[in-house]
Amino acid sequence: MAAGRARVTGNPAFVVGPVRRETFGAFVEHLGRCVYTGIYEPGHPTADDSGWRRDVLDLVRELGVGLVRYPGGNFVSGYRWEDGIGPKQDRPTRLDLAWHSTETNQVGLDDFMDWCAKAGVEPMLAVNLGTRGVQEALDILEYCNHPGGTALSDLRRKNGIDAPHGVRFWCLGNEMDGEWQIGHKPAAEYARLAATTARAMRMADDGLRLVACGSSNSAMATFGEWEREVLSEAYEVVDFVSAHHYFENAGVLEDHLAAGLVMDRFIRDIVAHVDHVKSVRKSSKVVNISFDEWNVWHMNSPRTPLPSGDDWPEAPELLEDLYTVADAVVVGDLLITLLNHTDRVHAACLAQLVNVIAPIMTCPGGAAWKQTIFHPFALTSAHARGTVLRLAVVSPSFASPRHGEIPALSAAATHDPASGEVAVFAVNRSTTDPLHLDVDLGGFGGLQLTGALTFTSDDPLWRASEQDSTSVLPRSLEGAVLDGGRLAAELAPISWSVFRLVRGARRA
Numbered sequence: 001m002a003a004g005r006a007r008v009t010g011n012p013a014f015v016v017g018p019v020r021r022e023t024f025g026a027f028v029e030h031l032g033r034c035v036y037t038g039i040y041e042p043g044h045p046t047a048d049d050s051g052w053r054r055d056v057l058d059l060v061r062e063l064g065v066g067l068v069r070y071p072g073g074n075f076v077s078g079y080r081w082e083d084g085i086g087p088k089q090d091r092p093t094r095l096d097l098a099w100h101s102t103e104t105n106q107v108g109l110d111d112f113m114d115w116c117a118k119a120g121v122e123p124m125l126a127v128n129l130g131t132r133g134v135q136e137a138l139d140i141l142e143y144c145n146h147p148g149g150t151a152l153s154d155l156r157r158k159n160g161i162d163a164p165h166g167v168r169f170w171c172l173g174n175e176m177d178g179e180w181q182i183g184h185k186p187a188a189e190y191a192r193l194a195a196t197t198a199r200a201m202r203m204a205d206d207g208l209r210l211v212a213c214g215s216s217n218s219a220m221a222t223f224g225e226w227e228r229e230v231l232s233e234a235y236e237v238v239d240f241v242s243a244h245h246y247f248e249n250a251g252v253l254e255d256h257l258a259a260g261l262v263m264d265r266f267i268r269d270i271v272a273h274v275d276h277v278k279s280v281r282k283s284s285k286v287v288n289i290s291f292d293e294w295n296v297w298h299m300n301s302p303r304t305p306l307p308s309g310d311d312w313p314e315a316p317e318l319l320e321d322l323y324t325v326a327d328a329v330v331v332g333d334l335l336i337t338l339l340n341h342t343d344r345v346h347a348a349c350l351a352q353l354v355n356v357i358a359p360i361m362t363c364p365g366g367a368a369w370k371q372t373i374f375h376p377f378a379l380t381s382a383h384a385r386g387t388v389l390r391l392a393v394v395s396p397s398f399a400s401p402r403h404g405e406i407p408a409l410s411a412a413a414t415h416d417p418a419s420g421e422v423a424v425f426a427v428n429r430s431t432t433d434p435l436h437l438d439v440d441l442g443g444f445g446g447l448q449l450t451g452a453l454t455f456t457s458d459d460p461l462w463r464a465s466e467q468d469s470t471s472v473l474p475r476s477l478e479g480a481v482l483d484g485g486r487l488a489a490e491l492a493p494i495s496w497s498v499f500r501l502v503r504g505a506r507r508a
Contacts, residue, residue: 004396005436006409010424011443012417014390017343019414022169023335024381025067025124025349026060027293028112030075031099031356032318035107037364038354039115044365051106052115055368059360060119060353063374064381069124069171069292069349070112074098076174077130077182081140084108086159097182100307102314109144110156113165122169124211124292124349127197129173129190130183134197141170141204169209169347171292172197175216175244177226187226191233198237211290211347214241218266227273231287235277240290240346243270246297246357247330253460256326257429257494258403260333260410263294267341289341291348294334296327296373297357319356323371325472325494326460332376332496333427336412339380342388350377361466369469372462375455376496379474383423383498386416398430408435409491415444420503422447428491431460435491439499442485447501449487452480456495 028034039060042051071079075098083092083105091105109125116123125144127137139152144165146153153164175181176190185193194212201208212234215223227241245266249256267289274287298321307313323331331350338348354360359374395409410427422444428435441447454477462472477497480489491497 004408004430004433005438006393006395008409008411008424008437008439009392010389010413010439010441012389012415013443016340016388016390018387019339019384020342020346021066022122022347023066023338023342023345024064024377025069025292025347026063026065026353027069027073027349027351028071028353029073029356030071030096030103031073031352032320033315033355033362034352034358036104036315038362040107041362041364050111050114052118053362053368056354056360056362057119059368059370060121063359063378065119065121065353066381067122067124067169067347067349068116068119068353069126072098072126072174074174074181076126076128079128081109081128081136085110085143085155095312099318100312101316102312104314109140110159110161113161123165123167124169124171124347125167126171126174129176129193129197130181133193134200137197138200138204141201145205168207169211170201171211171213171242171290172238173213176213177220177222178216187222187229191230194230195234195237198234202237209240210238211240211242211292212238214243214270216244218245218269224269224273227270228277231274231277232281235281235283235287236285238287240288241270241274243267243289243291244293246293246295246299247334248296248298249326252401253326253431254398254400254406255402256330257333257431258400258406259296259330260337260427260429261403261406263334263337264341267291267337267345271344288344288346291338291345293349293351295351295357296323296330297321320361321357322463322465323373324461324463325372325455325457328372328376328455329427329494329496331373332380332425332455333410333429335376335380336410336425336427339384339388339412339414339425363466367466369464369466371464371469372472375474379453379498380425383500384414384425385421385423386414386418389413389415396435408433409437422501424487424499424501426491426497426499428493428495430493432493434493437487437489437491439487440485441487441501444485444503446503447482447485448503449480449482449499450502451500452477452489452497454492454495454497456492460494
């Protein structure tokens with residue numbers, strides 16, 4: 001196979017924006033085994049005094065998560081937050097209509113905040129605007145953030161949490177355009193409720209970061225018009241509009257590997273809709289994007305049927321996809337896309353964190369292990385620092401039956417002026433041809449290549465499992481060289497790679 005050639009130019013003078021730790025967010029929903037036997041399992045050999053699995057906490061910290069959205073998702077649209085506070089033995093058991101399950105409420109708001117502190121992550125809370133409204137949003141805000149001296153803040157203190165939680169990020173509902181959502185609303189009705197809720201919450205605390213619901217995905221018939229109508233009402237009182245998108249391998253690998261380009265187009269469309277409202281309103285404010293649900297999700301998986309009828313199980317096995325090497329390359333490519341839009345995408349959440357379409361899997365009473373998608377996320381989070389560079393990229397292309405001509409190379413680069421570190425992230429999307437990568441970094445001066453890692457396999461459909469999660473791991477990319485400010489490497493088909501460079505350092 002003849003290698004195609006791709007050229008990239010990066011210079012410290014050309015910047016997209018800062019690397020945001022909120023880009024490396026994740027999502028914990030009361031869905032399937034994400035919470036129960038996922039992050040929480042009293043009696044597990046690794047469980048701490050609060051029931052949190054320490055092995056999972058270790059993996060979350062290794063993953064490099066900066067932000068976690070909670071408690072949903074579809075679940076939040078029927079959730080009563082006060083069910084999950086106070087003594088566990090007094091908490092009510094409820095039917096969860098979203099996922100046709102039984103919710104015991106043994107994990108709730110204060111518990112989650114305790115977990116966030118131990119995991120070292122910032123919480124993003126979603127309020128129920130499906131079956132509830134303004135008053136309930138104000139109640140949870142008072143409980144969380146007010147220091148004391150009021151009924152709800154004193155209730156928090158009575159429950160053993162003296163200091164306020166200080167939650168900054170709040171989602172105003174979830175996917176309210178979707179007919180599957182409990183309390184689904186047309187755009188005009190949701191817009192008025194979101195704007196009213198946002199105004200009221202800001203009267204209590206003007207330092208909040210508020211997210212209005214955008215379209216549930218780009219295929220929604222109302223996509224674009226929904227954003228216009230919601231933001232026309234709520235533009236001046238929210239900071240973000242949400243974006244959700246999942247990507248599936250429907251059988252044509254070339255289409256699946258185009259996911260990064262699909263996400264790129266989706267983000268550009270949302271920005272256009274948002275900025276149209278900004279222009280019409282003659283506003284000086286910029287509303288940005290919270291891409292708070294994204295991942296690969298094989299929605300036709302036989303492992304993921306929902307319960308039905310009279311069966312309302314507790315923490316059933318739902319949506320427990322097993323990911324391939326190709327899926328991991330796609331996830332790495334999606335992270336590249338998010339980084340390259342850091343000027344307008346200010347937060348993003350991989351959905352979800354544990355067991356449910358997740359990078360981390362657990363066995364009840366047993367081990368926790370890493371899926372393939374764990375690796376590009378963890379390495380990107382570890383090495384992306386400082387600013388995202390605006391790259392010039394010239395690449396050969398390949399044909400996707402669904403999406404047309406697709407550039408074979410996807411790339412992003414970050415530069416930390418304080419440490420002098422540069423990281424280059426690269427994906428070869430081609431299913432058949434290796435790619436010769438030539439990166440011109442001469443504008444930096446004095447760089448040394450300190451490491452090159454790649455994630456690929458001769459079998460792109462290999463999946464990690466409980467029995468074998470280590471046969472395919474990131475490995476050194478042999479042959480990568482830096483000469484005169486030019487980085488050269490050969491990228492295998494269907495591969496994700498990261499190159500680390502530092503001024504004046506020696507290769508590790």
